[in-house]
Amino acid sequence: MRRVWRFGIAGAGLWLTVGCGGGSGLLTTEGGVPNDSGPFRAEADWVTVPLIPFADQWAASKPRWQDIGDVLFGASFRASYSSSASPHLVLRYDPTPGVPYLVAEVEGTNLKPNFCYQLKLVGKPGAAGGGLWGSNAAMTANQRLLQAGRWWNYKTEDPAFTTTNDTAVLRSKDYKAGWVPGYVYLGCFVTDAQGTTGGAVPVTGNRSYHVTWKTGQSGTRSETKGTYAVTRSSSYAYDVDNPTPQNVELWYEKEPDDPMIWSLAKGTYDVVLMVTEESFHSSDLGGYWQTVLVTDWPTIASPKTGQPWVAARGRAVTFTVK
Secondary structure (H helix, E strand, C coil): CCCCCCCEEECCEEECCECCCCCCEEEECCCCCCCCCCCCCCHHHCEEEECEECCCCCCCCECCCECCCCCECCHHHHHHHHHHCCCEEEEEEECCCCCCCCEEEEEEECCCCCCEEEEEEECCCCCCCCCCCCCCCCHHHHHHHHHHCEECECCCCECCCCCCCHHHHHHCHHHHCCCCCEEEEEEEEECCCCCCCCCCECECCCCCEEEEEECCCCCCCCEEEEEEEECCCCCCCCCCCCCCCEEEEEEEEECCCCCCCCCCCCEEEEEEEEEEECCCCCCHHHCEECEEEECCCCCCECCCCCCECCCCCCCCEEEEEC
């Protein structure tokens, strides 16, 4: 029987721990995360939502073609993956968990091997007859996510405001028109040498992060995620056989001027789970934070580029905190 893992929006905080399987073995677990327990319904009652491809319209975004140890994927893998591969990731969650947070897990295959992906909880900004979603129903939840984390302006395809000025965002015309989702960077997961999550990925937490750093960098260390043993000899993604494992440590920097441990009030939340490639502040083949998967998104065209973000609507993620 699969163990129940969860990530959640809790009255006491949003708890997140993300593990990985296979070749990217977690050697050192992250510290400071509560060992939570509580009542669960049977997983048969959970809702399964497949994530759909997201065509990032941000001009600066670039796909990453290096693993977490900065080793370049082979030319054949880069050509075939970029032209034909479809990453497969599903979210499973309890819509009425009976506890004050979302109970869920993610599981995937055909992802990039030895690779780090960000998980973001994104709001649906509302504005009757306009913007991304065209409804006022989700505006309160969107505002709560924005104030706990960050935001993005999908009309201009840029942040539009400094990350510390929530008031300016909420007063802006684009926010009121429904173009500015708030989001919280929940944390990341790392795939194995075959590009899978190694089964259901444990997700629990109470953190709002800004960025992820890794071995070889000197970014602010707010919380350690863990150290991963990266193996490449059995992977199809490299042109050169590399039998020597590499240990890579990952850690998080908290969101500036916002609590790293945060909470949301009781209520029903209609939200989006979004997945972005972690670039580790790289460039060129190291990527630049390209978003690749999402549970749901409007099929309208971007005002910035005239191109749609998704080919078809996905499925809503709705849960109730009682």
